[in-house]
Amino acid sequence: MEVPEGMEDITSMSGHASQSAVYAVCVTFTLFMSFIVIARICTRTLIAKQTGLDDAFICVAAVFSLMYCITTYNQAMQGMGLHVWDPAIDIVTMSVFFWCALWSYYAALGFTKLSILMQYLRIWPQPTFRKLCYIMIGVTIVWTLWAVLSSAIMCVPVHLFWDTDDFFHDPHCLPRLETW
Helix, strand or coil: CCCCCCCCCEEECCCCCHHEEEEEEEHHHHHHHHHHHHHHHHHHHHHHCCHHHHHHHHHHHHHHHHHHHHHHHHHHHHCCCCCCCCCCCCCCCCCCCCHHHHHHHHHHHHHHHHHHHHHHHHHHCHHHHHHHHHHHHHHHHHHHHHHHHHCCCCECHHHCCCCCCCCCCCCCCCHHCCCC
16 A cells, blocks of 8 residues: 555554654644643633532543653654564563553543543432442442553563563463453
8 A cells, every 4th residue: 555645754554653653643632631631620710610529530630641641652762663573672661661551541541431420420410310420430440440450460570561571471461462
């Protein structure tokens, strides 16, 4: 498949995103997310003068999302997207950043979901809807705890996540493909 003119830097012939594309997406969307969260907090504190748990949760989600962006950016710097035998790749350092990216991603996702559910509780007063929201909050908390903990301690000891000869079949690690 031929790469359109001007797009050579965005995708390689294999269809994978280039490192510069990863940088651009990480920085662009993190800046956009930061602007939106700051605008929300300013609106809720200065104009509406009414903040809640939903605002606190979205701020925590923003911190984890920033962590995820930083770890993804660093993975690309260490060779993410390159073939494992490419001399430019630092597989151990990249795997450390990948480990950090996993649990920070799941934490950001969980806190974002909790923020949305908390905002639903502020908007809709119907008892049945609120009961369903509380059930979903419980499900989301359990899922987030499982996702964060299972990715953070996928291998025992943790350093085996990046210090292993057999990435997919280490006996001290949870089965990676099935877990993901």
